[in-house]
Amino acid sequence: MAQFTRVSRSVGLITLQNPPVNALSAVARQGIVDAVKRALSDPKVKSVVICGQNGIFCGGADIKEFGTNITGPPLVPMIHAIEASNKPVVAAIEGSAFGGGLELALGCHYRVAHSKAKLGLTEVTLGLLPAAGGTQRLPRLIGVPAALNLITTGRHVTAAEALQLGIVDQVTDHNAVDEAVKFALSVAGKSLDARRISTYPCPCPSDVDALFEEVMQKVRQSARGAIAPIACVQAVRAAATLPYSQGMEREQELMATLFTSGQARALQYCFFAQRAVGRWSMPSGARWDTSKPRSIHKAAVIGLGTMGRGIAVALAQTGLSVVAVETQEKQFMEAKKMVSGMMERGAKRHGTAPPLDKITYSQNIQAVADVDLVIEAVFEDMALKEKVFQQLSTICKQGTFLCTNTSALDVDHLASQTRNPELVVGMHFFAPAHVMKLLEVVYGPRSSPQAVATAMQLGKKMGKVSVAVGNCRGFVGNRMLKPYLEQALFLLEEGATPELVDGALEEFGFALGVFKMSDLSGLDVGWKVRKGDGLVEPGLASGPSARIRQGRRYSPLGDLLCEQGRFGQKTGQGWYRYDKPGSRVPRYDPWLHSFLEEYRTQHGIVARRIDQQEVLERCLYALINEGFRILEDGIAAGPEDIDIIYVFGYSWPRHRGGPMFYASMVGLAKVLERLEHYHQAHPDVPYMQPCNLLRRLVASGSPPVHKWKEAIKKLRSQL
Numbered sequence: 001m002a003q004f005t006r007v008s009r010s011v012g013l014i015t016l017q018n019p020p021v022n023a024l025s026a027v028a029r030q031g032i033v034d035a036v037k038r039a040l041s042d043p044k045v046k047s048v049v050i051c052g053q054n055g056i057f058c059g060g061a062d063i064k065e066f067g068t069n070i071t072g073p074p075l076v077p078m079i080h081a082i083e084a085s086n087k088p089v090v091a092a093i094e095g096s097a098f099g100g101g102l103e104l105a106l107g108c109h110y111r112v113a114h115s116k117a118k119l120g121l122t123e124v125t126l127g128l129l130p131a132a133g134g135t136q137r138l139p140r141l142i143g144v145p146a147a148l149n150l151i152t153t154g155r156h157v158t159a160a161e162a163l164q165l166g167i168v169d170q171v172t173d174h175n176a177v178d179e180a181v182k183f184a185l186s187v188a189g190k191s192l193d194a195r196r197i198s199t200y201p202c203p204c205p206s207d208v209d210a211l212f213e214e215v216m217q218k219v220r221q222s223a224r225g226a227i228a229p230i231a232c233v234q235a236v237r238a239a240a241t242l243p244y245s246q247g248m249e250r251e252q253e254l255m256a257t258l259f260t261s262g263q264a265r266a267l268q269y270c271f272f273a274q275r276a277v278g279r280w281s282m283p284s285g286a287r288w289d290t291s292k293p294r295s296i297h298k299a300a301v302i303g304l305g306t307m308g309r310g311i312a313v314a315l316a317q318t319g320l321s322v323v324a325v326e327t328q329e330k331q332f333m334e335a336k337k338m339v340s341g342m343m344e345r346g347a348k349r350h351g352t353a354p355p356l357d358k359i360t361y362s363q364n365i366q367a368v369a370d371v372d373l374v375i376e377a378v379f380e381d382m383a384l385k386e387k388v389f390q391q392l393s394t395i396c397k398q399g400t401f402l403c404t405n406t407s408a409l410d411v412d413h414l415a416s417q418t419r420n421p422e423l424v425v426g427m428h429f430f431a432p433a434h435v436m437k438l439l440e441v442v443y444g445p446r447s448s449p450q451a452v453a454t455a456m457q458l459g460k461k462m463g464k465v466s467v468a469v470g471n472c473r474g475f476v477g478n479r480m481l482k483p484y485l486e487q488a489l490f491l492l493e494e495g496a497t498p499e500l501v502d503g504a505l506e507e508f509g510f511a512l513g514v515f516k517m518s519d520l521s522g523l524d525v526g527w528k529v530r531k532g533d534g535l536v537e538p539g540l541a542s543g544p545s546a547r548i549r550q551g552r553r554y555s556p557l558g559d560l561l562c563e564q565g566r567f568g569q570k571t572g573q574g575w576y577r578y579d580k581p582g583s584r585v586p587r588y589d590p591w592l593h594s595f596l597e598e599y600r601t602q603h604g605i606v607a608r609r610i611d612q613q614e615v616l617e618r619c620l621y622a623l624i625n626e627g628f629r630i631l632e633d634g635i636a637a638g639p640e641d642i643d644i645i646y647v648f649g650y651s652w653p654r655h656r657g658g659p660m661f662y663a664s665m666v667g668l669a670k671v672l673e674r675l676e677h678y679h680q681a682h683p684d685v686p687y688m689q690p691c692n693l694l695r696r697l698v699a700s701g702s703p704p705v706h707k708w709k710e711a712i713k714k715l716r717s718q719l
């Protein structure tokens with residue numbers, strides 16, 4: 001797990017060997033301890049280099065060990081022993097040095113990095129803090145403000161930035177290990193008094209209290225209830241105000257509270273879930289490791305509305321040739337300008353050249369004849385999409401994959417419009433498509449494993465987190481959203497306000513509550529869908545039928561707002577009031593509150609006091625219950641798929657792990673009991689009836705979330 005060799009006669013080379021990322025597992029730590037002892041006791045060794053095999057220095061502590069009974073030598077004394085060594089130790093950083101990996105490097109006396117290496121104290125993203133001395137050494141090395149920035153965000157820095165900040169001593173384009181060995185030879189025998197970071201004073205600005213107060217406020221605001229960033233600030237404060245040994249004690253204390261917290265568990269679950277969704281499978285048995293994707297060289301986007309523009313930019317940014325088709329003259333001209341602007345802004349941010357020449361524009365759909373894959377992004381209208389798919393099926397060359405960006409429509413029905421339905425899949429992007437990380441890849445019953453594998457691979461190339469899901473109305477994300485939105489409306493009818501509902505959801509950790517989010521997305525979008533579904537009845541009718549559709553409770557509140565031209569931010573009025581159309585700051589709207597009162601009077605509803613707990617239970621448990629139905633129907637392969645969709649596409653707070661993980665933390669029996677309660681209270685809302693799968697999981701002892709997939713398989717086989 002850590003190999004010791006002697007190179008260049010006097011350099012002890014310690015190579016971490018724990019694939020794939022040389023994580024610091026118990027065995028790896030023991031290997032390092034043994035190798036360091038050997039290097040220090042070998043008189044022929046004058047200096048030491050620590051590196052990692054396979055071009056990666058170290059991915060940090062072994063996250064799989066967290067939550068288990070951790071054995072083996074602890075990191076802190078191991079790193080102290082390295083720092084205390086009287087022979088110079090040089091870290092040769094290639095690939096990544098993250099978390100405990102960078103802390104190990106900070107315990108070394110010198111750091112040499114390859115120019116392509118990335119470094120970061122990433123623990124905060126896993127609900128932890130850099131507790132192997134990172135919170136105490138980094139501020140001593142680079143100063144408090146820069147250290148706070150890195151530690152509270154966990155952001156990755158390039159080797160160039162690390163050099164500028166003073167984290168590394170040298171950056172090389174050559175082999176970093178060879179350069180580190182040369183470096184080690186050059187410093188052999190030199191005094192190390194000025195190289196032990198733990199002995200440095202912590203450079204602080206004069207108004208340190210004001211600085212910490214300001215940072216703490218900023219962190220609290222952006223953390224949205226996450227506790228690790230706050231603990232990170234407290235730990236750095238200890239570095240700034242206490243001697244090193246006391247700072248280390250504070251670091252350990254704070255880590256102890258984080259380590260066993262539900263938030264750390266949730267964030268670590270998300271880390272593994274994000275990787276697990278790449279190992280997709282379909283009910284047919286097709287899987288990621290047996291389905292070969294086809295290479296895509298040229299792609300097309302049909303329809304250059306908001307979604308199509310973002311998709312075209314995202315495709316061009318991967319280096320693909322893109323044909324962008326828009327048949328309407330006005331939209332065509334506007335889109336060309338917008339797409340170029342989007343690419344230029346993106347390139348400026350990344351300091352690269354905009355890939356303007358990657359896109360060719362056309363007003364003629366025939367231009368897609370020679371592409372390998374098409375993404376249709378025309379208006380969300382089945383008849384229009386049917387026509388496009390019929391055309392594509394005759395225009396495109398043999399074997400072209402035909403993808404739809406529909407957010408809810410039947411992918412299999414679109415496939416049935418083509419000659420080769422096996423080539424059709426959904427690629428459901430989220431707005432803005434060149435920014436949002438989530439991609440739902442939707443397979444129909446006839447989609448070939450190769451089509452799914454190709455869409456998944458293309459998503460990965462575009463930097464998306466792609467999740468393969470089955471075909472149903474709304475797929476996973478939007479299907480679960482529907483009961484969530486509806487419950488929010490029902491709560492308004494019964495006496496809540498948009499401010500109360502949004503406040504509860506934002507306190508839970510959502511960036512925006514449901515009503516602010518609806519105002520941002522545009523209320524007219526859902527209105528059009530509801531009209532298409534025959535749910536909208538004009539006017540403010542009263543009586544029971546006004547709030548019942550197709551035998552179920554229905555709230556016309558959103559329709560009534562749209563009838564008044566209140567579409568949200570774009571019209572300056574929605575659930576809130578905005579200073580002008582397009583403004584973003586929601587303000588209390590007295591009109592809305594009188595409107596709600598009048599509405600209740602008209603329908604004979606007596607407003608009652610609704611508390612935050614009821615808001616959370618009704619909105620979130622309705623959504624979770626639909627998640628269980630999705631698992632029961634086999635639309636998602638496992639809870640990880642649902643959770644990743646919600647974390648990346650619907651701003652579910654990551655420190656709560658996603659809706660299904662959250663349900664497991666609350667306790668399935670509790671979720672079941674509350675759903676039963678609300679279903680009894682609202683029998684005209686069928687989706688509040690607890691799903692069979694939830695009942696059966698509870699009956700089988702509420703297995704932990706990582707065992708659900710197995711449990712579901714077992715339950716299915718018993719049917």
Ligand SMILES: CCC/C=C/C(=O)SCCNC(=O)CCNC(=O)[C@H](O)C(C)(C)COP(=O)([O-])OP(=O)([O-])OC[C@H]1O[C@@H](n2cnc3c(N)ncnc32)[C@H](O)[C@@H]1OP(=O)([O-])[O-]
Pocket residue numbers: 020021023058059060061062063064075096098099100101122123126128129130131132272275276
């Ligand atoms: C206690 C004192 C304080 C210290 C705390 C810490 O250090 S906290 C840690 C701070 N460290 C971090 O935050 C770094 C976390 N890691 C990363 O950011 C990335 O993995 C990467 C950039 C290192 C490599 O990216 P890439 O795209 O090349 O590869 P990939 O991401 O697909 O991973 C490949 C496989 O390795 C697995 N695995 C990865 N890391 C760890 C780990 N530490 N442990 C265990 N396993 C790990 C990963 O699950 C996957 O397994 P699978 O699915 O194949 O079974």
